[in-house]
Every structure is written in structure tokens, then in C-alpha cells.
Amino acid sequence: MTKRRVFITQSFAIFGLLGLSLISCNPKVATTMKLTSSAFVDNGLIPAKYTCDGADISPPLSWDEIPPNTQSLALIVDDPDAPRMTFVHWVIYDILPSVNQLAEKIPAGKTIAIGGIQGKNDFGKLGYGGPCPPSGTHRYFFHLYALDKKLNLEPGVSKNQILTAMAGHVLAKAELMGKYQRQG
Secondary structure (H helix, E strand, O other): OOHHHHHHHHHHHHHHHHOOOOOOOOOOOEOOOEEEOOOOOOOEEOOHHHOOOOOOOOOOEEEEOOOOOOOEEEEEEEEOOOOOOOEEEEEEEEEOOOOOEEOOOOOOOOEOOOOOEEOEOOOOOEOOOOOOOOOOOEEEEEEEEEEOOOOOOOOOOOHHHHHHHHOOOEEEEEEEEEEEOOOO
16 A cells, blocks of 8 residues: 555544544635525524424525536535434435525425435435434534535435535535424
8 A cells, every 4th residue: 555545544534533524624615605494593493394293394495605616516414413323314416506495395206306316314215304303402404515516426325425426526515503302
């Protein structure tokens, strides 16, 4: 193994141990994109309608300030407060750059009508799986990425496969965080 490969392997190990993403370490990534929902405010409570205690449908999302060279968008929704791992609730990629919102109640399936491909969540299904924390209040992060290429991955890939394909191609990112705690 060459010194270069050893360095790269060690770098990946260090990033993995620290829980850092190579994407977030890219100094060229702009953070001016904005991601919002008409259903809840950033750092606010997600209504039960969008959780396993309600209709378990995806909330409406909208965004703006997409960089001009964007070729596709990717959305990842996850819960870092899950007991054993960061739990993935939704993955969509190759969203057309002309799209600036996702309506409420995006159906499960391989693709979405406005252009995009759905990955597999940690419930083992395609599409959205709402918050359903076993105890306490959990945080749910909606991460939107503007990419300089289409990922061209098959439907049903995992968050990690998408992150790997996105590495070095993120033009901008935005984040929206909502909280939820089950009643009873």
C-alpha cells in the first residue's frame, strides 16, 4: 500500500471516529440556502400529523437560494437521538433543480411525481417514515443538499450510499430541525 493510500485510509478512519462528514468539511460549501416548512418552525415541534402517532405523512417543505450551477438536490431526514444509531426517516435524491418545494404527503415509491428518486429509510421502506421516538424528545434534522451533478443511483439506496456519491459535489446545504415527543 502506498503512503497516499495509507493517508486516505487514516483520514477516513479519523472522520468516521469523530462522526464527521466529509461533506461538512468542504470549505467551498455555501450555507445560504434556506429550508422551511409551513407545518413547523426551525427548532419547533413537529405536529403529530406527520408522525407515527398521526397520519404519518411527510410535511410540506420549501427552499430557496439554490446555487445557479445546481444539477440536482438531495434530502435526508434523520434522528441523531435514536438509541443505537442515527435513524434515517427519509431519503430523496436527484430532485430536479427547478423544484423548490415538496408538497405534504409525498407517496412512498421509487420516484416522486415532480422528479426525484426515493431511497430506503431505516424502517426498511421507500419514502417517508415519520418520527416515532421510543422515549423522550428527539430532534429530526431535514438536510437539503444542492449538488453539481445527478447521482444516478438506483431507487432504494441508503443514506450512506448517497453521502458517498455526494462527496465533493455539494454546492450548498440547508438544514431544518424539528422536535417530537410521543404522548402517553
